[in-house]
Amino acid sequence: MNPELLRDIGLFVAVVNEKSFTRAAKHLGMPTSTVSRRISGLEKQIGTQLLHRTTRRVDVTDAGAAYYARCAQLVEEAQLAHEQLSELITKPRGTLRLSCTPDFAATFLAEILMEFAEQYPEVNFELDLSNRKVDIATEHFDAAIRIGRLDDSNLISVRIGVLPLALYAAPAYLKSSPPLRSPAELALHSCIRLHANENGSTWIFEQVEKLKSDKAALVKVDGRFVANNMSMLRQLTLLGAGIGIIDKTIAMELVTQEKLVQVLPSWQLQPVEIHLLAPSRLMPARLRVFANFLKNRFQNKFSAN
Template sequence: MSLLSSMELFVAVANARGFRRAAETLDMPNSTLSRRISELEKEIGVRLFHRSTRKVELTEAGQAYFRRCESIVAEARIAHESLQELAERPSGTLRVSMPVDLAISYLAPSLKAFGEQYPQIDFEMDLTPRRVDLVTDGFDCAIRMGTPPPTPSTLIARQVGLLPRYLYASPAYLRGAPPLKHPDDLANHQCMIQFPGGGKAQWTLSSRKKTVTVDVSGRYTANNVSMCRKMAALGMGVAISAGPEALEELERGQLQRVLPEWDFSPIPVYAIIESRLIPSRVRLFIDFVQASLKGYSAPL
C-alpha cells in the first residue's frame, strides 16, 4: 500500500508538472510531497524528475515509470470505486437465525423497508428456537435474546437492544383470581412459566429502588413467549411479555397489564457474527435490527 501510495503521488506531480500545484491538489504540504518522492527515487534507485527553480520535468526513466504507474494507479482507483459501489449496493443471500417472537413482533413490520432499500439482497430466515452453528450451518448472523452463551474466539456478540418486560393477564382471569396488588401475591396465581422448570420458577421484579424475588408456579410451561402470552389471553394465568408483543391482545381487551408499577429487568438482544470482517449486507442488517429495536429499548 505504501508503494502504491507513492506511485499515486508521483503520477500527481508528473501530471501537475510541479510539486506545489500537485501538493495543492492533494491537500498536503509541499515539503511532505517532495520528501515522499525523494524516498521513492531512493527506493527504486533512479532519479524521476529534473528539478530546477523554474520547472520540474520527468527524466527518461521517469517517463517510462510514469507510463506504467499511470495505468496502475488508474486501475487501483477503478477497483476501489467498484468496491465502494458494491458496498453501497450490497447483494447476495442473507442467512440469519432469529427468535420467532422477536422477528414477528419487532422486525417484520419494518423488514419490508429494508428489503426495498436493498433490492439485491435475498433473505433466508430461520425462526426455530434451535441454536444454530454459524460456521457449520452456514449462517451469516444469529440474533439472540438473553445473555449469550460462551462463544469461541472466532465469534463476536454485539448488543443491539435492551427490551423491557412486563406482566399481563386477561380481565376474565383476574375477575376470578385472588387479589394481585404486590409481587408476593403471584404465589397465589397460575403463572405461565416460559422455560422448562417443572412448572416452577423465580420471578424478580423491580419498582423504583425496590426489588422483590418471588417463587411462582403454574400448570403450563412453554419455551415460547407467544404461547405463554396466548394462554394468558385465554384466561389461563399471568404471563411475562413486552408491550409490542402484547399490543394486539391489549387492543382487543384480551390482556391488561398487571402490577404496572413493577417490571422485570430488560432482556438484552445480541447479534452474533463469525468475525469482524463481515459482508456489507450483514453489517447493514445488524444496524437495521438495532435501529428497529431502538424505539422499544431501554438505553444501552
Template sequence: MEYLNDMALFVEVVKAKSFRAAGDATGVPNSTLSRRIGALEKSIGLRLLHRTTRKIELTEAGQLYYESCRRIVEEARIAHEQLGEMLAQPSGVLRASLPVDFATTYMAPLIAEFARRYPGITFELDLTPRRVDLVTEPFDVAIRMGEQPSSTLIARQLARLTPYLYASPRYLKTAGEPTDPADLRQHECIGYPKSGPWVLHKEDATAEVEIGRRFTVNSVGMYRSFAVLGQGIALLAEGVVADDVAESRLLRVLPDWHGSPIPVYALTETRLLPAKTLRFIEFLQERLVTQ
C-alpha cells in the same frame, strides 16, 4: 502497494502544477510530496519532472507516466465510489438464523420494514431452536436472546428488552388484580421451564416471588396465547404484546414493576461484515431499542 499511493500523489502534483498547491489540496506537506515523488522516480529509474523555483514541468517520460497514472487513479476512484454505493444500497442474499417464537411474534414486521428499505436484498431465514454453527454453515448472522456462552463468535448487543406483567380482562375479572408482587403467589401465573421464581424490579426495589404454574410453556407464542385466553398472568416484553394491549386483549398488571431485561444479540463469525449483514444489524439496533 505503496507506490500506488505515490502515483496518486504524482497525479495531484501534475494537476496542481506545483508541490505547494498539491500539498494544499491533499494535506500532505511539500517536503513529503517531494520525497515521495523522488522515491518514485528512483524506483522507475527515470526523471518524471523538471523542477524549478517557480514551476514544474513533465519530462517526456513523465508525460507518458502521467497519462497511465491518471487513468489508474480515476479507475480506483470510481471503484471506491461504487463500493460506497454498494454500502449505501446493499444487495445479495442475507442468510439469518432466528429464534422461532421471537421471530414470528416480534421480528417479522421489522424484517419486512428492512426489506422495503433495501429492495436489493433477498432473504433466507432459518427459524430454529438449535444453535447453528456460523463457521461451517452458510449463515451471515444468528439472532439470539439471553446471555451467550463464551465463544470465538462476535456478539453485538442489539437491545435489552424489558418484560412486564400482563393478563387478560377476563382473567382479572375472575381472579382480581394484584396490588403487590407478593399477591402473585395467589394467582395463576404462566411460566417458562426452569425459569425459577420471578424477580421483579421497581426503581431500587427488588421482589422475588415463587409463582404457581398451572401452565409451563417453552414457546413465546403459546405463552402469549394462554395469557390472552385468560389462563393467567404472563411476564412478556412490550413488543410481543403491543397489538394485544392496543386491542385491550391484555392489560398491564402491577405497572410499576418489571422483570429483568433480556439481552438480544447478533452473532457473526467475524467483525468484517458484508454491507447486507452490517446494515441488517444496524437496523435492528436502531429499531429494537424503541420496542
C-alpha cells in the same frame, strides 16, 4: 505475498470447507481439474501432502489441518478486505443467511426485513426459523438473532435492543383469583412460565419509582403451564390460564381492547436483551449494514438505550 500463492491458498481452504474438489470448484465457478492441479502445485511448493484424495472423499492430513488453521482466517480477511474496499460498502448485495426463532421473526422481524429489502434491492434473504442453536460458522450463516442471556462463545455479539416486559392477565382470570398487590402474592397465583428450570421460575422485579426502594424483588412462581414460545404464552394468558410475561409493545393493543390487564404496574421486570451474533468482526457489507439497520429499528420501536 505472491498473488498466485494467495489464490491457491484460497482454493485449498475452499476444498477443506466443502470436503470436496467438485463442490469447491462449483462454488468458485471453475473446473474441478483446475482446482485439483492448483492444489497439487501448492503441495509441491510446500513440500508436503495437504489432502488425502480418494474416489469418494477428501480428508485433510495432519499437516493440512495445521496449514488450514492458519490459512482460513487469512483467506477470510483477504476476501472481506476486498469487499470492504469495493462498492459493496455503499451498495450491499448477495444473500444474507440468518437464523432466528420463528416466534420472534414472525412477531418483530418480518416488517423490518421488508423495509430493508426495499432499501437494499440487491440483498436476498435466506431465513432459518427454528429454536435450535445453529453453528453459525460451520453451517455458513451470516448471523443469528438471539433473545435473552447469551452463552459463552467465540462469536461476536452486537446488542441491537431490548424487549420491555410486564405482567398481564385476562380480566376473567383476575376476577376469579386472589387480590394481587405485591410481587410476593404471585405465589398464590397460576403463572405461565417460558421455562420450567430455575431461571424460568424466578421472576425479578424492581419498583418503577426507584425512590421507594433500591432493592429488587425475587419471586418464586409456579403454575400448570410452561410454554417456550411467546405466542403460545400470550394465547394462554388471553384464555385465562394465568399471569404471563408479555412484551409491552405487543400487549398494548390487547390492553386497549380490554382483552388483557397489566398486573402490578408499579413494578417492572428486567428487560430482555436482543443480540445479533456473527462469526467474525470482519462482517460482509450486507451484514454490517443490516446490523445497523436492525439496531436503529429496534431501538426506535422499544426505546432501548
